[in-house]
Amino acid sequence: MIDLSIDITMRQGEFVLTVRDRASVEVLGVLGPSGSGKTSLLESIAGIRTPDEGEIRIGDRVLFSSAGNINLPARDRRIGYVPQDALLFPNMNVRANINFGRHAEGDFESLVKILDLQDLLERRVTNLSGGEKQRVAIARALMTRPSILLLDEPLAGVDRERRDVILPYILRIRKELHVPLIYVTHDEAELRSIADRVLRLGPSR
Amino acid sequence: MSAETWAIARFTVLMALLATTLVLPPAIAIGWLLARKTFPGKTLLETVVSLPLVLPPVATGLLLLWLFGRRSPVGQALDAIGIEVIFTWKAVVLSMMVISFPLVARSVRAGIEQVDRRYEHIASTLGAGSFRILRTITLPLASRGIAAGAVLGFSRALGEFGATIMVAGAIPGRTRTLAVGIYTLVETGREDAAWSLLLVSALLAFGAIYVSNRLVAEGRP
Amino acid sequence: MALAFITPVAAQPPGLVVSVATSVYDALDEIAGLYRATTGVTVALNAGGSNTLARQIVEGAKAGLFISADEIQMDAVEKAGRIVPGTRTRLLTNELAVVVPQSTRDFTLAHLFDGRIARLAMGEPGAVPAGVYGRKWLEREGAWRRVESKVIPFPTVRAVLSAVEAGRVDAGIVYRTDATTSAVRVIAIMTRKDHPYLDIAYPAAVIVGPSEKDARRFLEFLKGPAARAVFDRRGFGRPDER
Numbered sequence: 001m002i003d004l005s006i007d008i009t010m011r012q013g014e015f016v017l018t019v020r021d022r023a024s025v026e027v028l029g030v031l032g033p034s035g036s037g038k039t040s041l042l043e044s045i046a047g048i049r050t051p052d053e054g055e056i057r058i059g060d061r062v063l064f065s066s067a068g069n070i071n072l073p074a075r076d077r078r079i080g081y082v083p084q085d086a087l088l089f090p091n092m093n094v095r096a097n098i099n100f101g102r103h104a105e106g107d108f109e110s111l112v113k114i115l116d117l118q119d120l121l122e123r124r125v126t127n128l129s130g131g132e133k134q135r136v137a138i139a140r141a142l143m144t145r146p147s148i149l150l151l152d153e154p155l156a157g158v159d160r161e162r163r164d165v166i167l168p169y170i171l172r173i174r175k176e177l178h179v180p181l182i183y184v185t186h187d188e189a190e191l192r193s194i195a196d197r198v199l200r201l202g203p204s205r
Numbered sequence: 206m207s208a209e210t211w212a213i214a215r216f217t218v219l220m221a222l223l224a225t226t227l228v229l230p231p232a233i234a235i236g237w238l239l240a241r242k243t244f245p246g247k248t249l250l251e252t253v254v255s256l257p258l259v260l261p262p263v264a265t266g267l268l269l270l271w272l273f274g275r276r277s278p279v280g281q282a283l284d285a286i287g288i289e290v291i292f293t294w295k296a297v298v299l300s301m302m303v304i305s306f307p308l309v310a311r312s313v314r315a316g317i318e319q320v321d322r323r324y325e326h327i328a329s330t331l332g333a334g335s336f337r338i339l340r341t342i343t344l345p346l347a348s349r350g351i352a353a354g355a356v357l358g359f360s361r362a363l364g365e366f367g368a369t370i371m372v373a374g375a376i377p378g379r380t381r382t383l384a385v386g387i388y389t390l391v392e393t394g395r396e397d398a399a400w401s402l403l404l405v406s407a408l409l410a411f412g413a414i415y416v417s418n419r420l421v422a423e424g425r426p
Numbered sequence: 427m428a429l430a431f432i433t434p435v436a437a438q439p440p441g442l443v444v445s446v447a448t449s450v451y452d453a454l455d456e457i458a459g460l461y462r463a464t465t466g467v468t469v470a471l472n473a474g475g476s477n478t479l480a481r482q483i484v485e486g487a488k489a490g491l492f493i494s495a496d497e498i499q500m501d502a503v504e505k506a507g508r509i510v511p512g513t514r515t516r517l518l519t520n521e522l523a524v525v526v527p528q529s530t531r532d533f534t535l536a537h538l539f540d541g542r543i544a545r546l547a548m549g550e551p552g553a554v555p556a557g558v559y560g561r562k563w564l565e566r567e568g569a570w571r572r573v574e575s576k577v578i579p580f581p582t583v584r585a586v587l588s589a590v591e592a593g594r595v596d597a598g599i600v601y602r603t604d605a606t607t608s609a610v611r612v613i614a615i616m617t618r619k620d621h622p623y624l625d626i627a628y629p630a631a632v633i634v635g636p637s638e639k640d641a642r643r644f645l646e647f648l649k650g651p652a653a654r655a656v657f658d659r660r661g662f663g664r665p666d667e668r
Contacts, residue, residue, distance in 0.1 A: 075331075081327065083323065091345040100328070267481070372482075374487065377470065
C-alpha cells in the first residue's frame with residue numbers, strides 16, 4: 001500500500017508541471033502523453049530531480065519540502081526506480097547489476113525465478129533484448145527492498161507482440177512481492193489490468 | 206645503442222612513469238570536479254589548471270625554480286627538513302608532473318563527461334554513495350578516456366624539456382633526460398652523439414602514441 | 427629488471443656540481459676527466475646559458491662552482507650573496523672571430539664594414555654575451571649603423587655556427603674558440619692586443635654551500651698547469667692578459 005502525497009511544481013523554461021495528489025493504493029497509474037512530465041514526476045519522487053516548490057510525502061516520511069528545506073537524497077529514500085531504457089550498468093554483467101544495491105538484501109533466488117532470469121545471469125548487459133533489460137532492471141531495483149517501485153513506461157522498449165509476455169511479470173511482482181507500484185505510461189490499455197487508480201497528466205494542467 | 210644512451214633512456218622512462226603515476230590521482234580528482242560539479246570559482250580553477258598548457262615551458266620552469274628555491278617558503282621548509290629538489294631527479298619528476306597535469310586532467314574530464322549521468326542517478330536510487338558511484342560506475346565507464354589521458358601525459362613527460370632544464374639542470378647521470386641530453390649535445394657541438402638519443406626518443410614516442418591509438422580503437426564497438 | 431631500473435635513481439652520489447657556460451663545456455669536460463684520473467673525484471658538469479645558470483644559483487641550486495661567460499651574470503650571483511668571498515677570479519679570456527662558410531671566396535672585413543653583406547649572423551646583440559661584444563666591436567669600427575639591418579640574431583653561438591656552416595648566412599661573429607672546431611673559415615680574429623675594449627672574460631667563483639671545500643680544490647686545479655694546457659690548446663686566453 002502506498003500512502004503517497006504529492007504537491008509539487010516544476011518549471012523548466014516554458015514548461016510547468018503541477019501535480020497535486022494523494023493516493024492510498026497498491027498500484028498508482030500515471031497516464032499522460034509524451035512531454036507531459038511523467039518522467040520528471042518519477043525523478044522527483046525518486047530524488048534525482050528537485051521540484052521548484054512543494055512537498056512529497058510517503059506516509060509520515062517527508063521526502064521533500066521546499067518550505068521545510070527538506071530534500072532527502074536519492075540514496076536514502078528506499079525508492080526503486082526502473083527508467084524507460086532500463087539503464088543497466090554496461091561495465092557489469094546481469095548478476096552484478098542485480099546485486100549492485102546497497103541494501104541488496106532481497107531474495108535473489110526468488111526474484112530470479114519470478115522474472116525468469118536464470119539463463120541471463122552471466123550475460124553482458126549490452127546484448128540483451130529490450131524486454132530482458134527491463135526485467136533485469138526490475139530485479140535490480142527490487143533487490144534493495146524498496147518501499148515503492150517506480151516503473152517508467154516499462155513496455156515502451158518492447159515489441160508489440162511481446163508486451164503480453166512482460167505484463168504478467170509485473171503482475172506477479174504485485175501479487176507475490178506486494179510491492180506498491182507507480183506505473184507510468186501513455187497507453188491507457190496497459191493500466192486497465194493493473195492500476196487501482198489513475199492520475200492523469202495533461203496539457204490542461 | 207651505447208651504454209650511456211641506454212642509461213639516459215632508462216632514466217627518462219622511469220621518471221616519466223613515476224610522474225604519470227603521481228599525477229593521475231589529483232588529475233582524476235580535478236577532472237571529476239570539473240566534469241560533475243558547479244561551484245563558485247570553477248572558471249578560475251579551470252584557468253589555473255590550464256596554465257602549464259599555455260605558458261611557455263621555460264616560464265613554468267622559472268616558477269618552479271622560484272617555488273622550490275631558497276627564497277620561497279616552500280623551498281625553505283623543504284631545506285629545513287633536508288629535502289633537496291633543485292638539480293635532483295625530484296625536479297625532473299616535478300617538471301614532468303606540472304607540464305603533463307593539464308593534459309591528463311582534461312582527458313579525464315572529457316572521459317567523465319561522456320559517461321551518461323543517468324547511470325549515476327540510478328546508482329544513487331539503489332543506495333550507493335558518491336564515492337562508491339565514482340569507484341564502481343563513473344571511473345570504470347570513463348576508463349578508456351582516463352587511460353588515453355595517462356598515455357598522453359606520459360608522452361608529454363617523455364619529451365619535456367623547457368621546464369626540466371630550468372629546475373633540474375642538465376647534469377649527466379643525474380638529471381639528464383633524453384630531451385635535455387639532445388639539446389645539450391647539440392649546444393656543445395656534439396650533434397652526432399645527439400642522433401642516437403633522438404632515435405630512442407622517436408621510438409619511445411612512436412610506441413606511446415601507438416598504444417594510445419590502440420586504446421581508443423579498442424573502445425570502438 | 428625492475429631493480430635495474432631503480433638503481434640509477436637510488437644510487438645518486440652526492441658530488442661536486444659545476445655550472446659551466448656552454449662555450450667552455452668541452453674544455454671543462456676534458457679537464458674533469460684529468461681531475462678524475464689524478465684524484466679519483468668525479469665532477470658533474472651542468473652546461474647551459476650563463477643567464478639560466480645564474481638564475482638557478484640565485485634560487486638556491488646547489489652548484490659548487492660557477493663558470494660564467496660574462497661578468498654581468500657573475501655580478502648577479504655575487505649581488506645575491508651566493509659567492510664565497512674572495513674566490514671570484516678571472517679564469518679565462520676569449521676573443522671574437524669573424525667566420526664565413528668554407529666555400530666562400532674573396533670575403534674581407536671591408537665587405538663587413540661597408541655593409542656589402544646580405545646576412546650577418548650574431549648572438550642576440552641585446553642579450554647574448556657574444557652578441558653584445560660583437561655589437562661593441564662594430565660600433566667601435568663605426569660600422570654598426572650600416573650593418574645593423576643585415577644582422578640575423580641567434581639565441582646561442584652554436585646556432586650562429588650552424589647557420590654559417592650551412593651557408594644560410596654570409597658571415598658570422600663567434601668566439602675564436604668555437605671557430606677553430608667548426609667547419610667554417612676564419613676571416614679575422616679580434617685580438618685583445620688590438621681590441622682591448624673587448625674584454626671577454628670568463629669569471630669563476632665558488633658558490634656558498636656544502637660543496638665549498640671540493641669546489642675550492644677543483645678551482646685550484648683549474649688554475650693549475652694541467653688545466654691551463656687544455657685551455658691553451660683550445661684557444662682560450664690566459665687571465666693575466668689584459
